[in-house]
Amino acid sequence: MMDKVKKEHIVFGIIRLLSYASVFFLALLVGYIFIKGFKVISFRFLTDVPRNGITAGGIYPAILGTFYLVLVSFIFAVPLGVLSGIYIAEYTSDNTFARFLRLSVNMLSGIPSVVFGLFGLAIFVNKFCFGVSILSGGLTLGILILPTIIQATIEALKSVPYSFREASLGLGATKWQTIKHIVLPVGMPGILTGVILSVGRAAGETAPILFTAATFYTGRLPHSIFNEVMALPYLIYGLLTEGTFPDKQIPIAYGASTVLLLFVFALSFVAIVIRVKSRRMKKW
Amino acid sequence: MMKKKAIIEYFLPILGYIAVIVLFAIIVTIFGEGVTTFKEYSLWKFLTGISWRPATSPPKFGSVPLLVSTLIVAGTAMLIAVPLALATAIYIAKLSNAFTKEVLKPIVELLASIPSVVYGFFGIVFMAPLVQKIFHLPIGQTGFTAGIILAFMALPTIASISEDAITAVSKSIEEASLGLGASRAEMLIHIVIPAAMPGIITAVSLGFGRAIGETMTVLMVAGGALGMPHSIFSPMRPITATIAAEMGETPVGSLHYHALFALAVELFLIVVVFNVIAEYYHEKFSHMGKV
Numbered sequence: 398m399m400d401k402v403k404k405e406h407i408v409f410g411i412i413r414l415l416s417y418a419s420v421f422f423l424a425l426l427v428g429y430i431f432i433k434g435f436k437v438i439s440f441r442f443l444t445d446v447p448r449n450g451i452t453a454g455g456i457y458p459a460i461l462g463t464f465y466l467v468l469v470s471f472i473f474a475v476p477l478g479v480l481s482g483i484y485i486a487e488y489t490s491d492n493t494f495a496r497f498l499r500l501s502v503n504m505l506s507g508i509p510s511v512v513f514g515l516f517g518l519a520i521f522v523n524k525f526c527f528g529v530s531i532l533s534g535g536l537t538l539g540i541l542i543l544p545t546i547i548q549a550t551i552e553a554l555k556s557v558p559y560s561f562r563e564a565s566l567g568l569g570a571t572k573w574q575t576i577k578h579i580v581l582p583v584g585m586p587g588i589l590t591g592v593i594l595s596v597g598r599a600a601g602e603t604a605p606i607l608f609t610a611a612t613f614y615t616g617r618l619p620h621s622i623f624n625e626v627m628a629l630p631y632l633i634y635g636l637l638t639e640g641t642f643p644d645k646q647i648p649i650a651y652g653a654s655t656v657l658l659l660f661v662f663a664l665s666f667v668a669i670v671i672r673v674k675s676r677r678m679k680k681w
Numbered sequence: 682m683m684k685k686k687a688i689i690e691y692f693l694p695i696l697g698y699i700a701v702i703v704l705f706a707i708i709v710t711i712f713g714e715g716v717t718t719f720k721e722y723s724l725w726k727f728l729t730g731i732s733w734r735p736a737t738s739p740p741k742f743g744s745v746p747l748l749v750s751t752l753i754v755a756g757t758a759m760l761i762a763v764p765l766a767l768a769t770a771i772y773i774a775k776l777s778n779a780f781t782k783e784v785l786k787p788i789v790e791l792l793a794s795i796p797s798v799v800y801g802f803f804g805i806v807f808m809a810p811l812v813q814k815i816f817h818l819p820i821g822q823t824g825f826t827a828g829i830i831l832a833f834m835a836l837p838t839i840a841s842i843s844e845d846a847i848t849a850v851s852k853s854i855e856e857a858s859l860g861l862g863a864s865r866a867e868m869l870i871h872i873v874i875p876a877a878m879p880g881i882i883t884a885v886s887l888g889f890g891r892a893i894g895e896t897m898t899v900l901m902v903a904g905g906a907l908g909m910p911h912s913i914f915s916p917m918r919p920i921t922a923t924i925a926a927e928m929g930e931t932p933v934g935s936l937h938y939h940a941l942f943a944l945a946v947e948l949f950l951i952v953v954v955f956n957v958i959a960e961y962y963h964e965k966f967s968h969m970g971k972v
Contacts, residue, residue, distance in 0.1 A: 601796025
């Protein structure tokens with residue numbers, strides 16, 4: 398009997414140890430980048446343009462470029478994704494057809510990001526003649542985050558109790574009125590969480606904008622959606638691989654990574670807060 | 682009385698199809714551009730050729746070394762990620778107290794939110810020198826190094842789906858096994874894990890698909906050497922990295938351009954296989970809870 402207890406302690410000890418590996422790795426990665434990154438970050442670093450072949454100055458154009466790309470993808474993907482999710486969750490019954498729709502969404506979400514990049518290149522850049530531009534890159538990113546938003550919407554709406562709908566319909570509301578005034582508001586925290594996380598994803602993705610939007614360096618700020626732009630993730634990649642003065646450029650890459658990490662962590666934090674709050678408000 | 686439909690309800694069915702439309706458009710585009718390759722270059726040589734040399738004349742587009750590199754990197758990642766992710770899932774689902782759970786879960790999710798280029802950056806500046814030192818290698822950027830980083834990128838996916846599966850295992854069979862005298866460890870290993878297996882297979886398949894499709898990290902960390910890798914400790918260039926590295930300098934419509942799309946088709950098909958496996962087992966485990 399004693400043996401059994403000892404064995405259990407060992408097994409649980411190993412499991413506990415292994416499960417802390419991700420904490421350790423996260424701390425290592427974030428610590429390593431933040432320590433070097435915060436040395437570089439200043440007000441000037443965030444608001445100045447790059448100087449002397451990106452060996453000095455700031456990263457403002459890349460921050461602005463990423464903002465524009467995210468904005469375009471947001472405008473494209475959020476309304477489309479949420480409405481599509483509403484249709485799949487509320488207007489299809491659980492038959493073969495609904496399963497086909499959901500399977501397509503899952504398949505789409507599994508496609509590698511570089512394949513989205515190729516699609517954007519072939520369709521938006523070449524066929525639609527948008528060129529390498531904010532529009533092409535934003536749409537490509539929009540398509541990339543579309544399945545995430547649809548999935549989040551479906552899940553959020555499915556978690557709304559069925560009795561809520563019955564009560565509303567029973568009071569004489571139409572199906573759309575029920576969705577608009579009852580189901581959507583109740584499911585909103587879940588949808589919002591999905592949208593926020595996919596904004597973070599769009600901001601950090603590099604492969605889809607490699608050939609559709611991003612340029613390592615441009616001297617001027619974009620003035621239309623048909624301009625190519627600098628973007629934070631591509632700047633980090635470029636500084637490491639195309640940089641000619643590593644000792645001056647790698648610190649800028651640390652700074653840019655820190656800015657990007659702070660941004661996605663802030664979004665994740667907001668998402669977590671929304672989730673915790675909505676769980677607390679839940680009374681059913 | 683027929684109730685009037687809201688205007689938006691007439692558009693909803695079309696919007697509902699958006700995922701199908703986009704998926705279809707991507708497949709048609711990638712396959713269309715990719716298949717064009719084989720008007721000029723033999724499909725057999727593409728599938729079995731062991732050298733990828735787009736710049737020589739005549740160019741060689743043998744995809745085997747790239748595919749092997751992809752499998753080595755993703756395989757290494759899974760060897761590291763699966764035990765860690767399973768331990769994390771078991772710990773969160775069964776062993777941790779409420780507080781640890783509330784801390785550990787968001788931390789694992791944070792790993793998923795880190796952009797791949799930042800992982801790649803960390804791989805170059807931290808992991809590659811470390812691997813080089815430990816294993817006395819000429820270069821630190823190898824398939825193995827990329828595999829370590831990819832493991833932590835795939836970990837959140839595997840851990841969270843496995844955790845759902847483990848949580849879904851019915852309490853009554855756990856209690857039955859405890860009642861028959863099993864220790865909690867025996868119950869976990871012999872009862873809970875096997876019962877959650879369909880969900881765990883789903884998780885691992887999705888994680889594998891994710892690792893195969895990951896681009897920036899392998900582009901930056903795997904070393905980028907063309908040619909057949911002879912060990913997991915040599916620099917290599919997986920399929921995704923090759924597409925990302927070469928597409929920028931390729932003229933639109935050239936044979937090389939189409940060959941890169943053909944690579945994307947190959948990648949797409951492999952990923953789809955793993956997603957279908959995941960989907961199949963997911964069906965199984967979503968029915969499991971109802972028994």
